[in-house]
Amino acid sequence: MNTREMQRSAVTDANRPSPPSRPGTGRRILRALALAATVPYLGLKTAWLCGSHLGIPEGSVLREPGSYFTAANAVTLAMDACVILLVMVLTRPWGIRVPAWVLTVPVFVATGLLAPIFFAFPGQLLVRALGFGADPGVEAVREPFLDSWVFMVVYTGFMLQGLALAALFVPYARERWGSRWQGVTGKRLPPSTGVVAAAAAAVGLAVAAVYGYWTFGGTAGLGAERAAAHSAETAVVTAVDAICVLAAGAGALLLARGGTLPARWPLGLAWIGGAAALSWGAWVMIAALGPQLDGGEGPPAATLLIYAGQMITGLLTGAVLIRFLTVRRPA
Numbered sequence: 001m002n003t004r005e006m007q008r009s010a011v012t013d014a015n016r017p018s019p020p021s022r023p024g025t026g027r028r029i030l031r032a033l034a035l036a037a038t039v040p041y042l043g044l045k046t047a048w049l050c051g052s053h054l055g056i057p058e059g060s061v062l063r064e065p066g067s068y069f070t071a072a073n074a075v076t077l078a079m080d081a082c083v084i085l086l087v088m089v090l091t092r093p094w095g096i097r098v099p100a101w102v103l104t105v106p107v108f109v110a111t112g113l114l115a116p117i118f119f120a121f122p123g124q125l126l127v128r129a130l131g132f133g134a135d136p137g138v139e140a141v142r143e144p145f146l147d148s149w150v151f152m153v154v155y156t157g158f159m160l161q162g163l164a165l166a167a168l169f170v171p172y173a174r175e176r177w178g179s180r181w182q183g184v185t186g187k188r189l190p191p192s193t194g195v196v197a198a199a200a201a202a203v204g205l206a207v208a209a210v211y212g213y214w215t216f217g218g219t220a221g222l223g224a225e226r227a228a229a230h231s232a233e234t235a236v237v238t239a240v241d242a243i244c245v246l247a248a249g250a251g252a253l254l255l256a257r258g259g260t261l262p263a264r265w266p267l268g269l270a271w272i273g274g275a276a277a278l279s280w281g282a283w284v285m286i287a288a289l290g291p292q293l294d295g296g297e298g299p300p301a302a303t304l305l306i307y308a309g310q311m312i313t314g315l316l317t318g319a320v321l322i323r324f325l326t327v328r329r330p331a
Helices: 003-015 025-037 039-049 066-091 093-097 100-129 136-141 148-181 191-215 224-228 232-257 264-289 301-327
Strands: 184-186 259-262
Touching (some): 066 148, 100 148, 191 264
Antiparallel strands (some): 184 259
C-alpha cells in the first residue's frame, strides 16, 4: 500500500462511527422495560383490529368504528411497533451503522409524541386527585368512549417507553455524535438561520398566548363542544402545549445566537419543544380534519390555525437544529 492509499484509509477510519460499548446491565434492563411497555398498547390495538370490544363500553361510538378507525388503529399499532425497532438500534452492535437520518427522524417523532404525555398525564392525575377534575354531572350524561382503565394502562406504558428510550438514546448519541452536542454553543449561526429562529420564536409565542388563554378558561376559537368540555384536566394539556412551543422558540433562538452557554441546554429545549410542537400539532390536525367519531362538528378555523402554527413552530425549530448540528459536524 502506497502513502496516498494509507492516508485515504486513515481518513476513512477516522470518519467511520466507532463501535458502541457493550450494553451493561442498566441498558439491558432499560431495553427490557421499553419492550415490555409496548405490550399493553400493541395488545389492545391488535384486539380491536380483530373485532374485540375489550375496554370499549356499551354505547361507545367505537363499537361501530368504520374504516377510518380501523385504519387509525393499524397506523398507530405500526407506530408503537417502531419503538421495538428503535430499542434494537440503540442497544445492538449493528445499530451504530444505521444511517443517521433513519434513526434521528423516528426518535424526533417519538420524542414529540411521548414527551407531552410524560408531563400532561401525571398533571391530570394530580388535578383529579385534588378534586379539580371534570364535573361528575357532566361526565354522567356524556356518552362513554373508553373504559377508564384503558387510559391508565396505555398512558403509563407510554411514559415508561419515553423514559426508557431517552435513557437509551443519550449514551448512544454520546458515543456516536458526542462532539456535536457537547461543549458550548459557539459562534453565531448565519443571519438566515437567525431569521428562521426568530420566526420560530414569534410564531411559538403567538401560539403559546392562545393556549394560555384557553388554559385559564377562555373559549373564543374553541367551538361550542370543546368549550363545554373545558375542565382543569383539559387545561393541563393546553398548558403543556404552551410550554412546548415556548421551549421550541427559546431553544431555536439560543442555538442561532451562539455564545458560551453549554450546548446541551438549548439543544434539549429545541429538540424536545420542537418535536412536541411538530408531532402533536400534526397529530391533532390530522384528527381534526378526519371524520368526527362522535358525529359532531370539527374544530373551527381558528383552532385549525393554532394547530398549523404549532406545526410551523416545530418545523422552523427543526430547521435551526439541522443547521446547528451540520455546522458542528467534524471535518
